[in-house]
Amino acid sequence: MVLQKLNLILLIVIMLLKQVVKTNLHLSISNIAPSFSSCSSSLFQNIQRHSSSSVMRAIQQDEFGGPEKLCLGNASIPEPSKNEVLVKIFGTAVNRADCLMCKGAYPGQKKNSKPDILGLEMSGKVHSVGLASTKWTIGDRVMGLLPKGGYAEYAAIDENHVMAVPDGLSLHEAGGIPEVWLTAYQLLHFVGNVKENDIVLIHGGGSGVGTAAVQLVRLAGAIPIVTAGTKDKIDTCLSLGAKNGFNYKEGEFAPGVLEATGGVNLILDCVGGSFWKQNVACLAPEGTWVNYGLLGGANIDGPILGLLLAKRASLLTTTLKSRSNEYKARLISEFSRNALPYFVKPAIVHGQEIRLKPIIDKEFKLESASDAHRHVLGNKNIGKVLLIVQDEKD
Structure with a gap:
């Protein structure tokens, strides 16, 4: 009987020791803080600032x-x-x-890896x-x-x-x-080779890239026009210096663009597939269409090559994230030299003050x-x- 009680006490002590070790180990691991804490853990749902350096x-x-x-x-x-x-x-x-990237749907993204x-x-x-x-x-x-x-x-x-x-x-x-202004600068100067007095059609004019591009087009001495999906977005672009704005939700934008311009020299396109016919229609001879997004789909069904060939037009595509470190460094250097100063002081272009914001x-x-x-x-x-x-x- 005494032996049975001793065995029971010993068993209880062993169980308590295991619990203490487990608790201390857990606390120790928590204090060290792993590189990636589990989002599903309730510990991090209302996380507070910590003192660990x-x-x-x-x-x-x-x-x-x-x-x-x-x-x-x-x-x-x-x-x-x-x-x-x-x-x-x-x-x-x-x-x-x-x-x-949150969805794992960015071009070239590895879906079998843990999200960054x-x-x-x-x-x-x-x-x-x-x-x-x-x-x-x-x-x-x-x-x-x-x-x-x-x-x-x-x-x-x-x-x-x-x-x-x-x-x-x-x-x-x-x-x-950084992201939108460098993207817009890349589209205009590294890919689209914008020139003074060019007419530039900017899709998504109310976006971060769009509002930056409107200002950079003006800084280059060119003429921005935009498409957007609301009156407020178009009004914002007009206040930034866009010459015309067209609401693509109210009908096709190509007739209005052609009436206002006779044809554009450069298109900055984040939409892709659903705009392709109107883009080609809007291009002036030897114009350039730069695609950098596919919000309107990636597929095109129609004689796009024949229509581009007839205008001797160019279709170029680009992204920024996948560019080399050397390319990004050169882009940042040129933007810092040619655009960044005008966030502080205005530039005078065609007799008008232009200050970036x-x-x-x-x-x-x-x-x-x-x-x-x-x-x-x-x-x-x-x-x-x-x-x-x-x-x-x-």
């Missing part, structure tokens, strides 16, 4: 899908390589590409620099182009992919500049990234939708 807040997802898959979790702060800088992020923004932290741009302050980095110093106000990782408190970035934030702009506003539609807190995605997917925005990562006074 190696851990940051970041938006994550367990699997590809819609905005509902995004949640706030913990991630390890990245270490900058020798030619990188580590930036403490204050602002970032939601782009169409982020929405596609989203975010193709950011603004903030340099927190530390790599061993061979010489362009920036700690505390510099910067913004930059990222391959991923902007929806977080810190990001490591190639020093050549960083630009100074113009005086007079907040770090939050600057978070909405980011168009901000709405701001969301980082933890509300899913709501920000829904806002963009609903085509509700005019200009950029920002994610505020932390207050500028932090």
